[in-house]
Amino acid sequence: MKKIHNTLSPLIVSVLLLSLLSCTVLKKPSDITRKKPYDLIIKNGFIIDGTGNPWFKGDVCIKDNKIARIGLIHENLAEKVIDAQNLFVCPGFIDIHTHCDRRIVQVPSADNYIYQGVTTVIGGNCGGHPFPLKELYEKIREKRASVNFGCLVGHNTIRQEVMDFKMSDPTEEEMETMKALVDEEMKAGALGFSTGLSYLPGIYSKTEEIVQLASVVARYGGIYASHIRDQGLYITEAIEEAIKIGEKNKIPVQISHIKLADDAVWYQLERIIKPVEEARKRGVEVTLDQYPYTATSSGFTSSFPSWAFEGGKENFLRRLKDKDTYEKIKSYVIKRRLTSTKGINKPETIYISRYRKFPEYEGKSLQEILLSQGNKPTVDHAADLIIDIERNGGASGVFFQMDERDVEDLMRLSYTMHGSDGGVQVLGRGFPHPRNYGTFPRVIAHYVRERKIISLEEAVRKMTSLPAQTLRLRERGMLRKGMYADITIFDWNTFGDKATFSNPHQYSQGLMYVIINGEVVIENGIYTGIFPGKILYGH
Ligand SMILES: [Zn+2]
Secondary structure (H helix, E strand, O other), rough: OHHHHHHHHHHHHHHHHHHHHHHHHHHHHHHHHOOEEEEEEEEEEOOOOOOOOEEEEEEEEEEEEEEEEEEOHHHHHHHEEEEOOEEEEEEEEOOOOEEEHHOOOOOOOHHHHOOOOEEEEEEOHHHHHHHHHHHHHHHHHOOOOOOOEEEEEHHHHHHHHHOOOOOOOOOHHHHHHHHHHHHHHHHOOOOOOEOOOHHHHOOHOOOOHHHHHHHHHHHOOOOOEEEEEOOOHHHHHHHHHHHHHHHHHHHOEOOOOOOOOOOOOOOOOOHHHHHHHHHOOOOEEEEEEEEEOOOOEEHHHOOHHHHHOOOOHHHHHHHOOOOOHHHHHHHHHHHHOOOOOOOOOHHEEEEEEOOOOOOOOOEEHHHHHHHHOOOOOOOOHHHHHHHHHHOOOOOOOEEEEEHHHHHHHHOOOOOEEOOOOOOOOOOOOOOOHHHHHHHHHHHHHHHHHHOOOHHHHHHHHHOHHHHHHHHOOOOOOOOOOOOOOEEEOOOOOOOOOOOOOOOOOOOEEEEEEEEEEOOOEOOOEOOOOOOOOEEEOOO
């Protein structure tokens, strides 16, 4: 890195000199008097305001990071004009469900998000966030980021910090320490609290523990977001648990990446709708987020029984050496990951996305790997392979386990919004789930334009004002005078995702402009290299 800086420094110096010169030129008194009232006007667009209302024709004026006026405005009134003739102009997309906290400091351009039209990302989901949040925010303030960033406090992070991988209830003292840490993170500006109840070590916790921790969040007006305990046969009970945690503390409940993830419950939407709508009738604010694909993605660790990791990874490796324990673990892996009630050949539906020890397996299915090793692709061998992967330090995978009909039916619910469940990517590295690059454009291209599942205005509402309302981001998510100027402009005929499971590292097409806090981040489809994102603090 040093070398690059050294070779660039003459260039930087000359750029600085040039900009100093141009500043002096611009600051002649006559120019100051002629300064125009707006910094930027977006002319002639079809405006979708984010509320779900149908589009209307108009111009949007921006001044000092905010929307100053919407109407029919003469272009002479702005320093810069974007002609949005035949383009849709809508609020920047808000991704309520990401894991961007993990890499936003290393890759502050967050290219895979801005190229989807996303202007705000929320990290800290599924129970994990970088502790302490104060330090993460300091780093982001120092490095800056292209997008706005907000974060939740992760239960797993807090529990591990205090109790490590202990498979028991917290003692009174441990509970007090955890509460104090949640309080510290909320004070640092977290927007709420998240759990990952099928991940370690959150899986060891009981409902009451989370009810108590969420009571801290309630004092700060935060939300509760839950990766629930089960997304298959026990999904109703899992949703009811999340609702109970929110209801007891009188805080909103966001059910993360909603899905029927087991073919035994496909097409049984009432398992989700019934508990959610009953709670909403009682006055509990329950909402859902969803990514528009039929495959999930997570670490292979989630294929194992929680007791196998009690006390940490070394204990897991020790347990594998005992023959009986190995068989017990294996039968759980088969039941959890490799069994189908609909006769689906599971080893064919599970792919490796990132595997540090054997990167040559990335992008391949368990079936392909077994065949390449000269093994029959049976369920039995696939289970051994999954255990092997975990023994070798683990890997992340892509699991095809949903049905298209359920994805579409869940999308139709008015309280479902879109969220990628992705993270900041390094272009070309590994085989990540295409949701990282394609979630928002895919909804518009595939589910609005081709399948006509919801209207364009409804899709935009689910990407903008609905997540903003859920997160209490009162100055974003709509095109209104006084709101922050986060704006996404796209071409209706071509906007769409290009990322696929076999070729995921592809940006979308048809995205023309992205404006974040009044600054143009994407211009004519190309990233301008600036970092106008702000940290979004809780109340
Ligand atoms: Zn999750």
